[in-house]
Amino acid sequence: DTGVSQDPRHKITKRGQNVTFRCDPISEHNRLYWYRQTLGQGPEFLTYFQNEAQLEKSRLLSDRFSAERPKGSFSTLEIQRTEQGDSAMYLCASSAREPKQGKLFFGSGTQLSVL
Amino acid sequence: GQQVMQIPQYQHVQEGEDFTTYCNSSTTLSNIQWYKQRPGGHPVFLIQLVKSGEVKKQKRLTFQFGEAKKNSSLHITATQTTDVGTYFCAGTRGATNKLIFGTGTLLAVQP
Numbered sequence: 001d002t003g004v005s006q007d008p009r010h011k012i013t014k015r016g017q018n019v020t021f022r023c024d025p026i027s028e029h030n031r032l033y034w035y036r037q038t039l040g041q042g043p044e045f046l047t048y049f050q051n052e053a054q055l056e057k058s059r060l061l062s063d064r065f066s067a068e069r070p071k072g073s074f075s076t077l078e079i080q081r082t083e084q085g086d087s088a089m090y091l092c093a094s095s096a097r098e099p100k101q102g103k104l105f106f107g108s109g110t111q112l113s114v115l
Numbered sequence: 116g117q118q119v120m121q122i123p124q125y126q127h128v129q130e131g132e133d134f135t136t137y138c139n140s141s142t143t144l145s146n147i148q149w150y151k152q153r154p155g156g157h158p159v160f161l162i163q164l165v166k167s168g169e170v171k172k173q174k175r176l177t178f179q180f181g182e183a184k185k186n187s188s189l190h191i192t193a194t195q196t197t198d199v200g201t202y203f204c205a206g207t208r209g210a211t212n213k214l215i216f217g218t219g220t221l222l223a224v225q226p
Contacts, residue, residue, distance in 0.1 A: 033214070042119075042203050042216035043158060056213050091157060103148065103160035104214065 003027075004107035006092050012113045013082055020078045021110045025094030032075050033104060034067055035091040043091055049075060082114045118142075119217040121204060127223045134194050136220035138187040138204035145207045147180050147187045148214065153200040158216075161189075194224045 003026040013019050025032050030051050035043035046065070048056040051072035064082075069075040079086055089111050093104040119140045128134055138147065146165045150158035162171055164180035164187065171178045177190045187204050204217040 031212075035216075040219075042205075042219045045213050045215060048212055050212075056211065058213075093158075103163060104150075104158075105160070106157040108157050 004092060004094050004105050006090075006107040006110050008110055009108065010111045010113075012115065014115050015082060015084060017082055018078065018080045019082060019112065020076055021090055021092075021112075022074060022076050023092030023094075023107060024074045025092070026096075026105055027073075029094035029096050029105070030072065031095045031097070031102075032069055033093045033095075034075070034077050035093065037089045037091055037109070038087075046077075046090075079112075082112075084114050087112055087114045119204060119206060119215050121202075121217040121220050123220055124218065125221045125223070127225065128194050130196060130224050130226050131193050134191040134198070134222055136189050136202050136204075136222075138189075138217050140185050140206060140208075142208055143184050145184075145209065147184075147204055147206045149178060149187075149189055150203045150205060150216075151200050152203065152219075156200075158203060191222075194222070196224050196226050198222060199224050 005024045007022045032049045034046040036046055037043045046058050046061055047067045049069040052069050064080045067077045089109045091106055091109045093106045095102045095104050121138050148163045149161040152158045162178050167184050168182045169180045175192045179188045201219045201221045203219045205214045
């Protein structure tokens with residue numbers, strides 16, 4: 001068990017609805033990442049936090065996507081007005097140091113299906 | 116889209132055969148990491164390479180970082196059924212902390 005937990009494991013929603021996912025990183029890790037993965041593809045970077053500060057955000061992330069990490073611990077990823085193209089596995093990862101020095105520990109992900 | 120390419124996309128081997136996956140970036144990488152993702156699972160860290168030309172070994176796995184820090188390879192000697200999964204390389208560029216994943220190589224091992 002990597003220690004990164006994500007909730008829910010699965011989410012089925014109708015197009016146009018809003019969804020929110022939660023990630024609890026390993027407690028001593030101050031860095032948190034969100035990735036999106038579709039079948040047969042590698043994880044695609046969405047955003048990155050160091051403590052509560054959102055330091056990087058992918059240009060692929062439309063204004064329908066927002067992520068927060070208010071107290072520098074758990075994080076939430078919200079998708080507003082979901083579209084069928086949003087269907088994917090949303091992975092959260094945490095690390096103790098920068099990617100240049102440290103490794104990412106991934107959670108089991110939240111599988112989103114937009115009908 | 117993906118900016119780090121891996122070949123092959125898929126490889127099917129008989130148990131005991133060797134396997135190699137190649138990772139290529141269009142730009143210089145600050146470091147390279149390798150992850151393994153079992154079917155239905157999440158990526159699990161294997162190793163990190165930082166220096167140009169660096170070679171690291173983990174039992175039957177050999178990892179190499181190219182001299183120009185634009186490519187890397189993972190070689191598995193005498194594959195086993197437990198090696199089944201998708202192998203991803205991932206790297207960072209410049210000052211960014213964004214870890215960019217490759218397209219992955221799916222390895223199937225027939226007993």
